[in-house]
Amino acid sequence: MDITFTEEQEMLRKSAGDFLTAECPKTKARELEEDEKGYSPELWQKMAGLGWMGLAIPEEYEGMGMTFQDLTVLLEAMGNNVLPGPFSCTVVGGAFAIIEAGTAEQKKDLLPRIANGEAILTTALLEPGSTCYDASGVNLKATAQGDNFVLSGTKVFVEMANVADYMICAARTKEGSSDEDGISLFIVDAKAPGISCEVIPTIAFDKLCEVRFENVAVPKKNMLGEMDKGWPIMQSIMQKGAIAKSAESVGGMQASVDMTVAYCKDRVQYDRPIGAFQALQHIMADMWIITQTSKYLVYQAAWMESEGLPCAMEVAMAKAYVNENYKWVTERAVSLHGGIGTSREHDTGLYYRRAKAADTAFGDTDFQRELVAKKIGLIS
Amino acid sequence: MDFKLTDEHVKLRKEFFNVCEELAKKRPEGFTGLEGCYDTDEGWAYHLDCAKVFAKRGWLTLGWPEEYGGQGTIMDKVFMSEATGYYDVPGVDIFGVDMLAPTLHATASQEIKREFLPSIASGERMWCELWSEPNAGSDLAALSTSAVRQGDEYVINGQKIWSTGAHRAHWAFALVRTDPNADRKQKGITFLLFDMKTPGVTVNPILYMDGGHLYNEVFLDDVRVPVKNVVGEENQGWGVTQTLAAFERSNLGAIMGMHRQIEELVNYCNETKVKGEPLAKNPLIRSRLAKAACDLWAAHALAYRIVDAQSRNEMAAFDASAVKVFSGELQARMAQLGTEILGPYGQVKHSRWALFEGFFEKWYQQSFILNVAMGTNEIQRNIISWYGLGLPRMK
Numbered sequence: 001m002d003i004t005f006t007e008e009q010e011m012l013r014k015s016a017g018d019f020l021t022a023e024c025p026k027t028k029a030r031e032l033e034e035d036e037k038g039y040s041p042e043l044w045q046k047m048a049g050l051g052w053m054g055l056a057i058p059e060e061y062e063g064m065g066m067t068f069q070d071l072t073v074l075l076e077a078m079g080n081n082v083l084p085g086p087f088s089c090t091v092v093g094g095a096f097a098i099i100e101a102g103t104a105e106q107k108k109d110l111l112p113r114i115a116n117g118e119a120i121l122t123t124a125l126l127e128p129g130s131t132c133y134d135a136s137g138v139n140l141k142a143t144a145q146g147d148n149f150v151l152s153g154t155k156v157f158v159e160m161a162n163v164a165d166y167m168i169c170a171a172r173t174k175e176g177s178s179d180e181d182g183i184s185l186f187i188v189d190a191k192a193p194g195i196s197c198e199v200i201p202t203i204a205f206d207k208l209c210e211v212r213f214e215n216v217a218v219p220k221k222n223m224l225g226e227m228d229k230g231w232p233i234m235q236s237i238m239q240k241g242a243i244a245k246s247a248e249s250v251g252g253m254q255a256s257v258d259m260t261v262a263y264c265k266d267r268v269q270y271d272r273p274i275g276a277f278q279a280l281q282h283i284m285a286d287m288w289i290i291t292q293t294s295k296y297l298v299y300q301a302a303w304m305e306s307e308g309l310p311c312a313m314e315v316a317m318a319k320a321y322v323n324e325n326y327k328w329v330t331e332r333a334v335s336l337h338g339g340i341g342t343s344r345e346h347d348t349g350l351y352y353r354r355a356k357a358a359d360t361a362f363g364d365t366d367f368q369r370e371l372v373a374k375k376i377g378l379i380s
Numbered sequence: 381m382d383f384k385l386t387d388e389h390v391k392l393r394k395e396f397f398n399v400c401e402e403l404a405k406k407r408p409e410g411f412t413g414l415e416g417c418y419d420t421d422e423g424w425a426y427h428l429d430c431a432k433v434f435a436k437r438g439w440l441t442l443g444w445p446e447e448y449g450g451q452g453t454i455m456d457k458v459f460m461s462e463a464t465g466y467y468d469v470p471g472v473d474i475f476g477v478d479m480l481a482p483t484l485h486a487t488a489s490q491e492i493k494r495e496f497l498p499s500i501a502s503g504e505r506m507w508c509e510l511w512s513e514p515n516a517g518s519d520l521a522a523l524s525t526s527a528v529r530q531g532d533e534y535v536i537n538g539q540k541i542w543s544t545g546a547h548r549a550h551w552a553f554a555l556v557r558t559d560p561n562a563d564r565k566q567k568g569i570t571f572l573l574f575d576m577k578t579p580g581v582t583v584n585p586i587l588y589m590d591g592g593h594l595y596n597e598v599f600l601d602d603v604r605v606p607v608k609n610v611v612g613e614e615n616q617g618w619g620v621t622q623t624l625a626a627f628e629r630s631n632l633g634a635i636m637g638m639h640r641q642i643e644e645l646v647n648y649c650n651e652t653k654v655k656g657e658p659l660a661k662n663p664l665i666r667s668r669l670a671k672a673a674c675d676l677w678a679a680h681a682l683a684y685r686i687v688d689a690q691s692r693n694e695m696a697a698f699d700a701s702a703v704k705v706f707s708g709e710l711q712a713r714m715a716q717l718g719t720e721i722l723g724p725y726g727q728v729k730h731s732r733w734a735l736f737e738g739f740f741e742k743w744y745q746q747s748f749i750l751n752v753a754m755g756t757n758e759i760q761r762n763i764i765s766w767y768g769l770g771l772p773r774m775k
């Protein structure tokens with residue numbers, strides 16, 4: 001047992017924090033919310049130059065060959081600084097799915113381009129009418145026609161589909177014996193004829209899109225994993241996504257605590273810094289405690305995932321716990337800042353809104369708790 | 381970052397669990413927690429019996445220096461508290477083994493150590509703490525029990541309160557004021573040891589809200605204590621109390637106890653049918669138990685981080701405050717959840733109507749022990765605010 005960051009991880013943390021503070025100040029994060037693309041291609045290239053997209057991609061595919069846990073260290077720094085853009089959906093959703101389930105050809109084609117910042121990927125799972133991340137919601141049809149599958153249907157809340165080059169899309173290829181059976185995954189060229197994309201206005205302006213597929217032809221060789229057996233791959237993507245989102249969230253929690261403590265030391269009322277009042281001190285102490293517990297729960301889940309240990313329960317616990325507590329900590333942060341905290345120009349609201357967005361991604365609290373309920377042995 | 385226990389640790393941990401599992405079979409009915417040790421004669425006898433079993437294995441001296449019969453590291457101590465916590469087994473005197481022994485190792489003279497450590501190691505002498513006073517609780521340094529030196533003795537007069545188990549303990553470690561004129565209240569306090577049978581010591585019960593006898597008030601009237609029983613230096617007792625670094629602070633005992641509670645509630649919900657359906661299928665129950673499990677695993681992850689930090693001497697006091705506050709308050713919520721899941725039976729005391737021998741009814745009340753003792757959780761939040769977050773102290 002050694003529950004500290006390795007020297008390498010510490011360096012990554014520090015350098016990522018420094019880079020993001022300089023290159024993506026919060027004013028920039030807010031600007032990007034109003035931006036049509038929702039990310040900065042210039043910054044994206046600089047990040048690629050640092051090797052971030054390839055951090056956990058094997059060296060043979062031009063990556064750095066570091067671990068999933070290392071990647072979560074970077075994601076925490078990104079969450080701490082609210083970096084908008086397609087990093088997580090490209091790297092966690094895209095690259096890892098291909099590393100785990102891709103053919104040699106798919107790997108050779110896509111992984112180096114991801115590592116070099118040349119390809120943006122995302123995952124298309126949810127559909128209108130489905131509110132949770134289970135297999136029953138997958139109804140988009142894929143029908144075999146010659147060398148292609150033809151996809152028809154609609155996906156919603158597809159992250160950064162407006163700028164994506166490829167989407168990993170879950171489609172139904174047969175009516176199976178269960179909801180999980182008969183789902184196949186396809187690597188779809190996001191610019192293929194028949195695809196139309198519209199950004200859904202959301203609380204964090206994070207470019208979640210509605211994507212319509214009208215007879216979109218996808219070459220058979222672009223199937224990811226086996227025919228009809230795509231659901232376990234999607235589950236694996238969702239599990240990693242849940243950890244990644246939780247890692248970003250604990251970064252945001254720490255930023256919210258830091259901001260609030262700094263403000264309360266600085267803001268003077270009744271002739272003293274308001275941070276001297278115990279009514280506020282104890283709230284901040286609780287914010288810090290909850291951030292601590294959240295972090296180590298997430299670190300443990302990330303470590304297990306990274307080690308390849310079964311951790312569906314631990315991940316669901318981390319996501320459920322962080323969902324609730326990121327919202328709570330940011331709500332307290334806005335409150336303790338008073339009027340200024342509620343303004344568009346202030347950073348606390350940025351985190352507060354992100355906490356809501358993070359909550360629904362990869363399964364909300366009720367969804368995660370039901371997973372936990374099963375794992376702790378409650379019969380269903 | 382690596383959460384993995386070594387194979388050797390896994391094996392060792394298992395041994396602690398095996399022994400405690402056996403001891404748990406001899407548990408008097410309705411026994412639980414600290415009140416279980418001190419309230420009834422059966423509970424006290426069970427506490428002493430378990431202590432003997434542990435002593436034989438050298439488990440009351442975990443982490444001690446070898447010359448005093450010590451073995452193992454803080455990790456052993458952690459596994460031990462996990463095992464006793466999970467099985468709700470007593471035998472480790474929190475005052476003698478957990479508090480006094482590390483304090484003596486850190487601050488006491490050879491003579492004191494040679495005289496007092498062996499009977500802690502053998503589990504024969506049980507201790508109590510005489511610190512709080514009616515007007516010195518959270519503000520402990522305001523204590524006023526006086527000790528006036530007369531030759532080779534101190535003559536002690538005053539009143540102590542909230543003294544857990546003082547009616548059963550053999551010996552006491554006390555804080556007394558030896559210099560009433562010191563310029564700071566923390567100065568002029570002395571830490572000393574005496575036999576609870578010393579003439580002038582009167583112990584009166586303060587019953588807990590559930591009627592159990594856990595706490596006492598202790599009157600000290602011309603109690604004569606040899607000067608050689610001082611730990612550290614005269615007037616330097618406050619410093620002696622601050623040697624917390626050596627204490628095991630993870631709260632993993634309480635945390636493992638809650639793991640057991642969740643397991644039992646899960647079993648209960650699986651087996652109990654309401655209108656022909658297991659309680660476990662009720663979505664509200666599922667959600668609430670799952671939430672409790674998430675909170676518990678969060679506490680557990682942080683506790684391991686505290687252990688890890690402590691084992692490399694990198695733990696700050698406010699780190700330990702975080703896990704104390706969180707796990708203590710979680711125990712209160714867990715007890716509430718337990719009583720609520722049991723419906724009207726949640727309020728039933730140990731009796732033929734009771735479920736789990738009245739465990740949750742008892743902890744609905746006893747969880748305050750975790751949150752008031754050893755520095756209230758409000759004081760812990762001050763510690764975090766001032767020393768962890770650097771917030772200003774109101775003058």
